[in-house]
Amino acid sequence: MFTVSVCSLKGGVGKTSVTLGLASAALHQGVNTLVIDLDPQGDTTLGLLGEPATTTDIADVLSSPRTETVDRAIIPTPWSQGAASHLDIIPGGHRSVLVDTPAPGPKDIRRLREALDKRTHQWDLVIIDCPPSLNGLTQMALAASDRSLVVAEPGFFAVTAADRALKLAYEMREEKLAPTLQPLGLVVNRYRPRSVEHQYRLAELRELFGDKVLEPVIEERVGLQQAQGGAVPLHRYEGASGKRLTEDFDALLKVVLDSREMVPEQS
Template identity: 85%
Template sequence: MYIVSVCSLKGGVGKTSVTLGLASAALHQGVNTLVIDLDPQGDSTLGLLGEPASTLDIAEVLTSPRTETIDRAIIETPWAAGAASHLDIIPGSSRSAVMDSPAPGPKEVRRLHQALDKRTHQYDLVLIDCPPSLNGLTQMALAASDRALVVAEPGFFAVTAADRALKLSVEMHDDGIAPRLQPLGLVVNRYRPRSVEHQYRLAELRELFGASVLEPVIEERVGLQQAQGGAVPLHTYEGASGKRLTEDFDALLHTVMDSRQNS
């Protein structure tokens, strides 16, 4: 089971959009996947279920990281109906916000790791949609993960935010808190190729982070928002930008899965 945290330092960069795009690509490619919605806003839950969950959610899992709790919290998504592979979710809720301490203790940081070790369901890939901060919930995700995938937009604050997120993953590994964790790289999202500002910021990110800036860059396209607004997989969306978006997320998923070879 390969666990990837999708994280960012700030909101509004499309972190959940990247998570759902990867989930759609995984379903399309037959990769058995679990999405964990660790963001108290619960946007991944809405995107995958079409409504807030009425079952156990991640708050219960973190409060009581037992086999029975995590197994009951995992539910099949409507996206996977009739598919050959699994796409399941542990839903998020606002109740997890009480656990998002800026300075969590060692026991708190390992709660998600302990829970995932006790699940009986088997997956090829776990995608954790983190809150837009580096507080306790994101640290729990990183402590349980093999890789950290940082999402940034090509804006003025992108460099500082991306640098802090990548450095945290290295620090948690070096401190022994997340012994398996390595930075996977930086996904540049919501890129507008005709914007001179975006061109400049993308060049700046590539100059500073080199090969850590992953390809492809995800362009800002209305199809992604429309697919998510309809709570349907991107790979079933039939709008004009659907083909380009599915190609981009298929390629990004290949990058994610290929990184497993370096574990």
């Protein structure tokens, strides 16, 4: 089981859109996948289920990381109906903020990893949608992950936010809180190629972070929001921008899965 956290230091960068795009690509490619919604806003849950969850959720799992609690929290998504592979979710919601803290202890940070170790289900890929902060919930996600993806938009504050998120992954591994974690890189999202400002900021990110800026860059396209609004997989969206978006997320998923062969970096 290969676990990837999708995180950011700030909100509004399209972190949930990237999570849902990767989930759609995984389902399309026959990769059995679990999505974990750690964001108290619960947008990923809404995108995958079409409505807020009313059953056991991630807050219950983190409060009581036992096998029976984990198994009870897992819900098959409507997206996987009729598909050859399955896409499941551990839903999120506002109650998860109760287990969040800006300064978690080592025992708290290991909660999600311990919970996943106790599951009886099997997946090829686990995608964790983190809150837009680097507090306790995000640290729990990183401690349970093999790779971290940092989502950034090409704006003025992108450099500082991306740098801090990448450094946290190295710090947690050095402190042995996230023993298998490696930062995979930056996903630049909501890019407008005709914007001079976006061109400048993308060049700035590439100059500072080099090959940590991943390809493809995800352009801002209305199809992504329309697919999410209809709670349907991007790969089933029939709008004009659907083909380009699906190609981009297929390529991004390949980067994620190929990273299983990465040689560990020095922190």
